[in-house]
Amino acid sequence: MNAEVITAGTELLLGDVIDTNAPYLSGKLSQCGIDVYYRTTVGDNKERLVRALETAAGRSNLIIITGGLGPTVDDITRYAVSEFAKKNLVRNEKSLLKIRGFFDVRGIKMPESNIIQSMFPEGSLILENRNGTAPGFITEGKGVIIAALPGVPWEMEEMFQNALMPVLEKKGIAGRGALVSRTVEIAGVSESLVNDRIKDLFEKSINPSIAVLAAPEKITIRATAKAETVKKAADMADELITRLAAMFPDNIYGINGEKPQQALGRIFTNKNMTISTAESCTAGMIAAALTEIPGSTAYYMGGINSYSNESKTDILGVKSEVIEKYGAVSGQCAEEMAESCARLFKTDAAVSVTGIAGPGGGSREKPVGLVFMGFYVNGKTDVMKFNFPGSRDIIRRQASSNAIFEMVKRVRG
Amino acid sequence: MNAEVITAGTELLLGDVIDTNAPYLSGKLSQCGIDVYYRTTVGDNKERLVRALETAAGRSNLIIITGGLGPTVDDITRYAVSEFAKKNLVRNEKSLLKIRGFFDVRGIKMPESNIIQSMFPEGSLILENRNGTAPGFITEGKGVIIAALPGVPWEMEEMFQNALMPVLEKKGIAGRGALVSRTVEIAGVSESLVNDRIKDLFEKSINPSIAVLAAPEKITIRATAKAETVKKAADMADELITRLAAMFPDNIYGINGEKPQQALGRIFTNKNMTISTAESCTAGMIAAALTEIPGSTAYYMGGINSYSNESKTDILGVKSEVIEKYGAVSGQCAEEMAESCARLFKTDAAVSVTGIAGPGGGSREKPVGLVFMGFYVNGKTDVMKFNFPGSRDIIRRQASSNAIFEMVKRVRG
Numbered sequence: 062m063n064a065e066v067i068t069a070g071t072e073l074l075l076g077d078v079i080d081t082n083a084p085y086l087s088g089k090l091s092q093c094g095i096d097v098y099y100r101t102t103v104g105d106n107k108e109r110l111v112r113a114l115e116t117a118a119g120r121s122n123l124i125i126i127t128g129g130l131g132p133t134v135d136d137i138t139r140y141a142v143s144e145f146a147k148k149n150l151v152r153n154e155k156s157l158l159k160i161r162g163f164f165d166v167r168g169i170k171m172p173e174s175n176i177i178q179s180m181f182p183e184g185s186l187i188l189e190n191r192n193g194t195a196p197g198f199i200t201e202g203k204g205v206i207i208a209a210l211p212g213v214p215w216e217m218e219e220m221f222q223n224a225l226m227p228v229l230e231k232k233g234i235a236g237r238g239a240l241v242s243r244t245v246e247i248a249g250v251s252e253s254l255v256n257d258r259i260k261d262l263f264e265k266s267i268n269p270s271i272a273v274l275a276a277p278e279k280i281t282i283r284a285t286a287k288a289e290t291v292k293k294a295a296d297m298a299d300e301l302i303t304r305l306a307a308m309f310p311d312n313i314y315g316i317n318g319e320k321p322q323q324a325l326g327r328i329f330t331n332k333n334m335t336i337s338t339a340e341s342c343t344a345g346m347i348a349a350a351l352t353e354i355p356g357s358t359a360y361y362m363g364g365i366n367s368y369s370n371e372s373k374t375d376i377l378g379v380k381s382e383v384i385e386k387y388g389a390v391s392g393q394c395a396e397e398m399a400e401s402c403a404r405l406f407k408t409d410a411a412v413s414v415t416g417i418a419g420p421g422g423g424s425r426e427k428p429v430g431l432v433f434m435g436f437y438v439n440g441k442t443d444v445m446k447f448n449f450p451g452s453r454d455i456i457r458r459q460a461s462s463n464a465i466f467e468m469v470k471r472v473r474g
Numbered sequence: 475m476n477a478e479v480i481t482a483g484t485e486l487l488l489g490d491v492i493d494t495n496a497p498y499l500s501g502k503l504s505q506c507g508i509d510v511y512y513r514t515t516v517g518d519n520k521e522r523l524v525r526a527l528e529t530a531a532g533r534s535n536l537i538i539i540t541g542g543l544g545p546t547v548d549d550i551t552r553y554a555v556s557e558f559a560k561k562n563l564v565r566n567e568k569s570l571l572k573i574r575g576f577f578d579v580r581g582i583k584m585p586e587s588n589i590i591q592s593m594f595p596e597g598s599l600i601l602e603n604r605n606g607t608a609p610g611f612i613t614e615g616k617g618v619i620i621a622a623l624p625g626v627p628w629e630m631e632e633m634f635q636n637a638l639m640p641v642l643e644k645k646g647i648a649g650r651g652a653l654v655s656r657t658v659e660i661a662g663v664s665e666s667l668v669n670d671r672i673k674d675l676f677e678k679s680i681n682p683s684i685a686v687l688a689a690p691e692k693i694t695i696r697a698t699a700k701a702e703t704v705k706k707a708a709d710m711a712d713e714l715i716t717r718l719a720a721m722f723p724d725n726i727y728g729i730n731g732e733k734p735q736q737a738l739g740r741i742f743t744n745k746n747m748t749i750s751t752a753e754s755c756t757a758g759m760i761a762a763a764l765t766e767i768p769g770s771t772a773y774y775m776g777g778i779n780s781y782s783n784e785s786k787t788d789i790l791g792v793k794s795e796v797i798e799k800y801g802a803v804s805g806q807c808a809e810e811m812a813e814s815c816a817r818l819f820k821t822d823a824a825v826s827v828t829g830i831a832g833p834g835g836g837s838r839e840k841p842v843g844l845v846f847m848g849f850y851v852n853g854k855t856d857v858m859k860f861n862f863p864g865s866r867d868i869i870r871r872q873a874s875s876n877a878i879f880e881m882v883k884r885v886r887g
Contacts, residue, residue, distance in 0.1 A: 072687050074510050076501025088489025097487050098522055100515035109511055172666045253585045274485050344765035345758025348779040352757035355833050363785035366761040372776035420768055
C-alpha cells in the first residue's frame with residue numbers, strides 16, 4: 062500500500078504559507094506502514110488538481126488531499142474530486158445541521174456560503190470536523206481511495222487521528238507493517254566528520270537505513286527501520302541509534318529529537334534543582350524555550366532580559382566597573398550576569414548570554430556573532446566564548462540552543 | 475514560462491524536516507513572472523526522482539530540484555538528472571579545486587567522499603556555492619531546463635539569488651511579467667465575518683485576485699496582481715489591499731506580513747519612546763519577539779520573566795497582598811506587574827502577561843487558556859482578559875502576539 066499526499070492552496074505555491082500538513086501526514090502514514098513516495102502541491106485551480114489526482118492515481122493506491130474545503134470561491138477540492146471520481150455532489154442534511162450548530166453555539170447566523178460545506182461526492186463517507194466547520198470525506202474513483210481533509214492544521218490533525226485513521230485501520234490499510242525512525246542529534250562537529258566516522262555502518266545498514274541531516278544548531282543522524290510491528294521496528298531503530306550515539310560521546314545534543322530544554326527539564330526535575338536566566342542578546346529566547354516544557358514551573362524561577370546596560374547594573378546587579386572596563390559583551394560580564402542572576406532568583410543554576418546579534422553594533426575586536434555565556438552551577442561559574450555565523454536570527458537561535466545544551470552537559474553528569 | 479519545483483529528500487517525506495525551500499523558490503519565481511503550478515517531493519530514490527522529472531517535463535518548461543547534492547550515498551540528484559537528460563557525469567577540475575579549498579581554509583583534509591560533488595551531467599553550467607561545498611548546476615534534457623540546487627536552505631537561497639537568477643534573466647526566462655502579492659492581517663473577527671464583508675469585492679476581483687487564510691493569531695487577506703512590471707503589479711495589489719484594510723479599521727493586525735513587533739518598533743522609534751516587559755506564562759516570548767527587530771536596543775530596555783510568585787514580589791515588586799487576595803493570574807496582578815515593570819526599567823510603556831498555559835494548573839474559575847494582560851502607557855494602565863483555545867504552545871503564542879498587537883493599538887494613534 063502506498064499513498065500520495067496532495068496539498069491544495071495557492072498560498073502554498075506562492076510561498077506565503079509553509080506547508081506543515083504534508084510532513085505531518087507523511088510522518089503519520091509512514092509510522093503505520095503506509096509508504097509515501099510522492100507529495101504534490103497544487104494551487105486553487107480545479108483543472109490542475111484533477112490532473113494531479115490523475116498522476117497520483119497512476120502511482121499510488123491512496124490519495125490524501127488537504128485544503129480547499131472551505132466556504133469560499135477558491136475552495137475547489139470537492140469539485141475536483143467529484144470530477145475525477147465521476148460522482149455528483151450531493152447534500153448531506155446531517156452535516157448541514159452540524160455546521161449550523163457550530164455557528165449557533167457562537168450566537169452567529171450561519172453565512173449562506175457555508176452550505177457548500179455539506180455537499181460531498183455521492184456515496185462518500187463523511188469525516189467529522191471537531192475543530193471547525195468543514196467536514197472531510199472519503200470516496201473512491203479510478204481504483205484509488207481518496208480522502209479529503211481541511212487545510213487548517215489543527216482541524217486536519219484532529220480529523221486524521223480520530224476520523225480517518227480508524228477507517229484506514231478498519232479497511233486493513235493502516236497497521237500492516239510499520240516504519241519507525243529514531244534520531245541522535247550531534248553538535249560541535251562537522252558534517253564531513255560525522256559522515257566519515259559512520260561511513261562503514263552507513264554502507265552496511267539497509268534496514269534500518271541511515272540518513273544524515275545538517276542544520277545550524279545540530280547534525281541529525283536518523284535510523285529508519287521497517288518491520289511487521291511498531292515495537293519490532295522501534296527496537297531495531299533504537300539499537301542502531303544507540304551504536305551511532307556511542308560514536309560521539311561528547312557531542313550528543315539530543316536523542317529522538319529531544320530538545321535540550323526537554324533534557325534540561327528531565328534532569329532538573331530529577332535532581333530537584335532550580336534555574337534562572339540572564340539574557341542580553343537572546344532577550345527571553347532561553348526563558349521562552351525552557352518554559353515550552355509543561356511543568357517547567359517546578360524548576361524555572363524566572364529571568365532578567367537585561368537588554369540595556371542600565372538594566373544589567375541596576376536590576377541584575379552587575380558591577381558598572383566591569384562593563385566600563387571590559388564592555389557588556391565580555392566574558393567578565395557574562396560571569397557576573399550568571400552569578401548575580403542565581404543570587405537574585407535564589408536558584409541552584411543560572412545561565413547568562415551577552416553578545417552581538419547584529420546586523421549593526423559589530424567592530425573588529427567584537428564582531429557580529431561574538432557571544433559570551435556564563436554557566437553557574439552550585440557555586441561554580443565558567444564562561445564560554447562563541448563566534449556564530451549567519452544572520453541576526455540564526456545567531457540568536459544558535460546562542461539560545463547552545464546555552465541550554467551547554468547547561469545540560471554541566472548538570473547531567 | 476512555467477516552472478515546477480521538486481524537493482528531494484526522504485527526511486521531507488518522513489515528516490522529519492519541514493520543507494522551506496519549496497515555498498522560498500515558489501515565492502521568488504512568482505515574483506519574477508514565472509508561474510509555478512505544481513510542486514513535488516520525492517525521497518532519496520533515483521528511479522522515483524527520474525519518474526518525477528518525467529512527469530514534470532510533461533507539464534513545465536523549467537524544473538528546479540533542491541537537495542541530494544551532498545557527498546553521501548543517499549544523495550542521488552546528479553545521478554537522476556544524468557539518467558533523465560541522458561548525459562554522462564563528468565568531473566569539473568575547477569569545482570574540485572574549490573571544494574578542496576573549502577576544507578583547506580578550515581585546516582581539514584577533504585574526505586574522499588566529497589570528490590563526487592565535482593561531477594556534473596556533461597555540458598552543465600556550474601552554479602557556485604558560497605556557503606558550502608556542493609555546487610549546483612543547470613542542464614537541459616527532453617526540452618526542459620533543469621537546475622539542481624543544494625538542500626541546505628542558506629546554501630540554496632544564496633545560490634538561487636546570486637548564481638541561478640542571473641542565468642534565468644540572461645536567458646530571458648525571468649523578468650517577463652511579474653506577480654506581486656500584498657496582504658492585510660486582521661485580528662479579533664471570525665473568518666466567516668471577513669468572508670461576508672469582502673464577498674462583493676472578492677467575486678469582482680480577478681486581477682488582482684483575493685484569497686483568505688486563517689491562522690490562530692490572525693486572518694490574512696491576500697491580493698495577488700499580475701502585470702508586465704513588478705512596479706505595476708505592486709501598485710495594483712497595494713490599491714486593493716488599501717480598500718480591503720479600510721473595511722476593518724479597528725482590527726488591522728499588520729500590513730504585508732508586517733509583524734506587530736515590526737509595527738511596534740517603527741512607532742516606538744518614531745516617538746522616541748521606551749518599553750519593558752513583565753511576563754509570567756509567556757516567559758520571555760514577548761521580549762524575544764520585540765528583540766527580533768534590528769535596532770530594538772533603542773527602545774526595548776529589558777524585562778522580567780517572573781515565572782515564580784516570589785520573583786513577582788521580590789524582583790518585580792508586585793505587592794504580596796495582591797497575589798494572596800486575587801491570585802497571580804488576575805487582572806489586579808497584571809496591572810501591578812505592568813506598573814512595577816515600567817517603574818523598575820524607567821520606561822514610557824510596559825506590557826505584562828499572566829495566565830494559565832496548561833496543560834495542568836487550570837480550575838473551574840481559572841481554566842487553562844485564561845490570560846490577563848496589563849498595558850502601561852505614559853502613566854495610564856489598563857487590563858485585558860482573554861480566553862485562548864488550544865494547546866500550551868498555541869495559548870502562549872496567541873498571548874504573546876496579542877499582547878504586542880494590543881500595545882501597538884495603544885501607541886499608534
